[in-house]
Amino acid sequence: xxxxxxxxxxxxxxxxxxxxxxxxxxxxxxxxxxxxxxxxxxxxxxxxxxxxxxxxxxxxxxxxxxxxxxxxxxxxxxxxxxxxxxxxxxxxxxxxxxxxxxxxxxxxxxxxxxxxxxxxxxxxxxxxxxxxxxxxxxxxxxxxxxxxxxxxxxxxxxxxxxxxxxxxxxxxxxxxxxxxxxxxxxxxxxxxxxxxxxxxxxxxxxxxxxxxxxxxxxxxxxxxxxxxxxxxxxxxxxxxxxxxxxxxxxxxxxxxxxxxxxxxxxxxxxxxxxxxxxxxxxxxxxxxxxxxxxxxxxxxxxxxxxxxxxxxxxxxxxxxxxxxxxxxxxxxxxxxxxxxxxxxxxxxxxxxxxxxxxxxxxxxxxxxxxxxxxxxxxxxxxxxxxxxxxxxxxxxxxxxxxxxxxxxxxxxxxxxxxxxxxxxxxxxxxxxxxxxxxxxxxxxxxxxxxx
Numbered sequence: 001x002x003x004x005x006x007x008x009x010x011x012x013x014x015x016x017x018x019x020x021x022x023x024x025x026x027x028x029x030x031x032x033x034x035x036x037x038x039x040x041x042x043x044x045x046x047x048x049x050x051x052x053x054x055x056x057x058x059x060x061x062x063x064x065x066x067x068x069x070x071x072x073x074x075x076x077x078x079x080x081x082x083x084x085x086x087x088x089x090x091x092x093x094x095x096x097x098x099x100x101x102x103x104x105x106x107x108x109x110x111x112x113x114x115x116x117x118x119x120x121x122x123x124x125x126x127x128x129x130x131x132x133x134x135x136x137x138x139x140x141x142x143x144x145x146x147x148x149x150x151x152x153x154x155x156x157x158x159x160x161x162x163x164x165x166x167x168x169x170x171x172x173x174x175x176x177x178x179x180x181x182x183x184x185x186x187x188x189x190x191x192x193x194x195x196x197x198x199x200x201x202x203x204x205x206x207x208x209x210x211x212x213x214x215x216x217x218x219x220x221x222x223x224x225x226x227x228x229x230x231x232x233x234x235x236x237x238x239x240x241x242x243x244x245x246x247x248x249x250x251x252x253x254x255x256x257x258x259x260x261x262x263x264x265x266x267x268x269x270x271x272x273x274x275x276x277x278x279x280x281x282x283x284x285x286x287x288x289x290x291x292x293x294x295x296x297x298x299x300x301x302x303x304x305x306x307x308x309x310x311x312x313x314x315x316x317x318x319x320x321x322x323x324x325x326x327x328x329x330x331x332x333x334x335x336x337x338x339x340x341x342x343x344x345x346x347x348x349x350x351x352x353x354x355x356x357x358x359x360x361x362x363x364x365x366x367x368x369x370x371x372x373x374x375x376x377x378x379x380x381x382x383x384x385x386x387x388x389x390x391x392x393x394x395x396x397x398x399x400x401x402x403x404x405x406x407x408x409x410x411x412x413x414x415x416x417x418x419x420x421x422x423x424x425x426x427x428x429x430x431x432x433x434x435x436x437x438x439x440x441x442x443x444x445x446x447x448x449x450x451x
Contacts, residue, residue: 003413003414003416003417003423004089004099005052005101005103005104005417006050006051006052006055006056007050007051007052007101007102007103007104008099008100008101008103008104008122009052009055009085010050010051010052010054010055010079011037011051011101011102011121011122012085012088012099012101012122013055013078013079013081013082013085014031014032014037014040014051014054014075014078014079015031015032015034015037015121015122016031016088016122016223017031017223018081018084018085018087018088018223019084019087019088019091019225029074029077029078029081030074031078032078034120034121037121038117038118039070040070040075041117041121042117043066043067043070047062049062050103051101051103054075054079055079059079063075063076092124092199092224095126095198095199095202095203095224096126096202096211097124097125097126097198097199097202097224098124098125098126098129099122099123099124099125100122100123100125100129101121101122101123102119102120102121102122106129106132107123108123108132108242108243109132109133110132110242110243110272111239111242111243114242114270114272115238115239115242120221120239122221123219123220123221124198124219124220124221124222124223124224125217125218125219125220126198126201126202126211126217126218127202127210127211127214127216127217127218128189128214128215128216128217129217130214131166131189131191131217131332132191132217132243134164134165134166134189134332135164135165135166135245135308135311135332136165136166136167136168136191136243136244136245137156137160137165137166137167137168137244137245137246137247137248137307137311138167138168138169138240138241138243138244138246138247138248138273139153139156139157139167139168139169139175139176139179139180139247139248139250140169140170140175140176140237140240140247140248140249140250140259140262140263141153141174141175141176141249141250141251141252141259141283142174142175142251142252142253142257142259142284143172143173143174143175144174145174145175145250145251145283146251146282146283148280148282149175149250149251149278149280149282149283150174150175150178152250152278152280153175153178153179153182153250154178154179154181154182154185155182156179156182156248157178157179157180157181157182157183157184157185157186157188157190158182158183158185158186158188159301159302159303159304159307160183160188160307161182161183161184161186161187161188161189162186162188162304162307163304163305163307163308164188164304164308164332165188165307165308165311165332166183166188166189166190166191166332167179167180167182167183167188167189167190167191168190168191168193168240168243168244169190169191169192169193169240170192170193170194170195170233170236170237170240171192171193171194171201171207171218172195172196172233174251175250175251176192177206179250180192180216181206184210184215184216187215188215188332189215189216189217189332190210190215190216190217191216191217191218191219191243192207192216192217192218192219193219193220193236193239193240193243194218194219194220194236195220195228195229195232195233195235195236196226196227196228197224197225197226197227197228198218198219198220198222198224198226199224199225201218202218219239220236221235221236221239230258233258234258234261234262237258237261237262237265237266238262238265238266238270238272240262241262241266241270241272241273241275242270242272242273244272244273245273245311245314245315246273246274246275246276246310246311246314246315247263247266247273247274247275247276248275248276248277248278248298249263249275249276249277249278249283249286249287249290249295250278250283251282251283251284251286251287252277252283252284252286252287252290253284253285253286254284254285254286254289255286255289257286259286260286260290263275263286263290263295264290264293267290267293267294267295268293268294273314273315274296274314274315275290275294275295275296276295276296276297276298276299276314277290277291277295277296277297277298278297278298279297279298296314395429398419398421398429399429399433399438401418401419402415402419402429402430402433402439402448403433403438403439403450405418406439406448406449406450407449407450408449409442409447409448409449410447410448410449411445411446411447412426412427412430412446412447412448415430415448430448437451438450438451439451
């Protein structure tokens with residue numbers, strides 16, 4: 001888990017119950033609700049300051065001059081939970097869960113553009129954040145769906161994998177889970193916007209290998225221990241649509257249920273992306289009703305090119321220009337392979353995992369071991385056969401990025417945040433670059449600079 005930015009630290013202190021049970025009532029000092037934080041964020045923006053200024057030397061002055069409606073004493077108590085924050089971050093890191101804020105570079109661009117001030121101030125993530133930049137198809141539906149439609153959802157996931165398109169869904173049983181697994185089984189990628197505990201979800205065996213391979217991203221806008229609530233599931237629907245170039249509803253009841261409510265809100269109000277429904281009576285009465293109020297019929301693409309064309313055509317009608325959808329976009333698998341966001345996750349053996357109580361999330365741990373590969377290090381200038389391997393290309397990208405930023409001295413924490421990798425990985429790369437005479441190490445504190 002990379003170091004938290006100062007802005008993200010401040011937002012965590014203000015809005016997260018940290019290691020409590022995931023509800024504001026569970027915290028001794030009630031954290032700010034989404035509406036309260038939005039009001040505070042608007043005020044800070046008006047004053048041309050950032051959340052980070054609430055945890056530096058400007059804090060006392062800012063709190064003193066806040067309007068009375070913000071309850072300065074309450075904010076001060078929340079901002080004083082530094083020790084709890086460090087404990088929470090360490091706990092989440094053991095499950096390979098990171099935290100990103102709206103001001104962070106990794107935060108989804110589409111959330112900012114589509115949700116604007118309603119974008120979640122924090123996102124908790126397990127997996128490869130690079131997938132947020134890729135073209136995506138949202139696939140949603142009811143938990144209880146006809147088997148034939150589940151098979152169709154699986155096929156859609158497999159086709160998306162072949163087309164280099166990410167499947168975005170809610171990771172819930174039924175259509176969501178089936179479409180995601182269909183993509184992953186075919187070598188593709190998926191994003192799950194979860195409404196249940198992220199800690200528990202990330203530990204499920206069905207997701208383990210995809211997380212290890214960097215082909216899955218699980219996201220939550222609620223603290224990782226937050227339990228499933230209907231209102232939470234309803235709220236995440238808009239986040240799924242906001243991530244996608246187009247959406248497909250495989251099944252839905254009419255007039256009620258999470259799928260129906262989310263789809264009707266998308267059609268009538270949000271309009272983040274075009275919405276399609278399958279033409280199949282086994283999908284429930286909600287499908288023709290959604291078609292009647294504006295949903296398009298799914299064109300049933302048969303080839304990767306046809307799926308890419310369908311998404312490109314849909315995006316041209318949507319509210320967000322699809323600048324990342326080309327005629328033949330680079331497969332998301334290649335984006336993942338070349339990414340500097342390769343996860344350093346290792347799995348606890350199954351027999352060890354079974355020793356832990358139900359519901360704990362100890363199966364995904366950060367890998368603290370140094371690299372043991374005997375592959376010769378490559379510099380940006382090397383072009384031999386070894387530079388053709390994925391590992392060598394990744395190292396070449398890492399070295400190039402490090403050299404670009406080391407014109408000035410940088411600490412290991414700063415480099416880890418810049419590359420969005422773990423600190424042990426930074427140490428290993430810097431050690432190799434020192435041995436090649438590319439950079440120089442200084443102590444007290446440890447920092448690096450280009451030679």
